[in-house]
Amino acid sequence: MIDKVLSPDEVAGELRSGMTIGIGGWGSRRKPMALVRALLRSAVTDLTIVSFGGPDVGLLIAAGRVRRVVCGFVSLDSIALEPHFRQARQAGTVQLTELDEGMMHWGLLAAAHRLPFLPTRAGLGSDVLRVNPQLRTISSPYADAEELVAVPALRLDVALVHMNRADAGGNGQYLGPDPYFDDLFCLAARRSFMSCERIVPAGRLLDSGPPQSLLLNRAMVHGVAETPGGAHFTSCVPDYDRDEEFQRQYAAAAATPEAWQRFRAEYLDGDEASYQRAVRRSRASQPAVTP
């Protein structure tokens, strides 16, 4: 088996400005945050981000790397609205392709199946068609002649996803309750990079979970990075829950440029190891701050 292990920064080195990048997970759940943080340390910019959006979108927007977001929502789940996405939309600094969640699913499925589009009812009658003049409808060629929305394939240059376990060859395993759409992101992309909590020896993935937890196989994955805590501060159950206290800190820091500057200096300006150290430091100091 070919060893596909890379560091997060090596993964970021595979990305280019102007790319369309799909990011797995959902909202503030199992996001490949270590890979996103590595991207922030690179010079890559002018990106189109396809995501069931959470702080992945927020962090990239805050760093000025995003030209366009393709999504049905951007949310931190326990905090409904993503502050950086909000600010950028209200300032008009980011473009948006706003789709229904089911249309997102269909667009990824079309790309995964190498189809130009897939038909759906979702979107009919709504302003999704008004704000996306590029969307077309299609008539069923059968007797019903039903008019449907033709959701164009969401083809990705690169997909970034985070798994609980993986092997060095690129087989990936999720152990939480929801696979989200990470397999589709990988299949919709020309190249896919997976971070994981832990790399286990080849052949040992079934020690952690049943066969159906093996969501990704090595034909779908081009590089693997071992990043313990790599989904932080989003949830990565059963390894860890969302770090709600840290997420509150993240959201509060978006309030002013000065607060964001401090947050960035504290957490994001160093490498992944320094991020994880800063998180531990902040956790250790918490009891004194919040009884």
Add this chain to the structure above:
Amino acid sequence: MTGSRGDDGGGRGAAASAASATGAARASRAEICVVACAEAWRGDGAILASPMGLIPSLGARLARLTFAPELLVTDGEAMLVAPDEAGDGERVEGWMPYRDVLRLVATGRRHMMMGAAQLDRYGNQNISCIGDWARPKAQLLGVRGAPGNTVNHPVSYWVPRHSRRVFVPRVDMVSGVGYDRAAQLAGPAAACHELRLVVTDRAVLDFGGPGHVMRLRSVHPGVSVAEVRELTGFELAMPDDVPVTRSPAPVELALIRERLDPAGLAERELA
């Protein structure tokens, strides 16, 4: 969270002390709302009830424990949970990750109660943004699943604060499709469109007015029709007599207080 019971402003505490004076159980406004939300799912069989918000979630669970026992409910993540006969809790009965929710949407076997930042008289709903979409005054969640939900399966709405900010003549970004727009569609998208109820902190509304415009169905105890009119930014269809929203039956009140929401958290959703 602590178990504060919201003992002011006609909450459960006030309801309880009034009840002890009269010897009968009196429901708080939040409890009236829980039952009004539960009523949205009456008659639904083995379909997924998807409530957004605490009071709708209590409503769906109350419906399942009483008159709609076949309903499916999730834990808010990917597990389907059912009442545990052995105790007061819930046990896992199945699996419903997001991909299966989206599949179920297309089958029509779901009835969702969503929130709404804006709603118009035909039930067009907005949760995307306020102002011009190109550069909104306030970016909200995004359309989420509202466009697909509303052309595939029944949808109801929960509005914890009935106001002219929510009930507007025209919504800024149609996320959930209303009856006027559904009427322009043909085939299954039109046939599967159903907006059932709008439950607010003051009243219950439906779309039984002429041409499916929003109609006042009932006002909660202590709320006047004039008050609801005043808080609504468009003309509501009115039945000749507006009934009062029904109060919880004793068994419902007991389920809410003892089993579903012993800490009284529902009161806070209206605070």
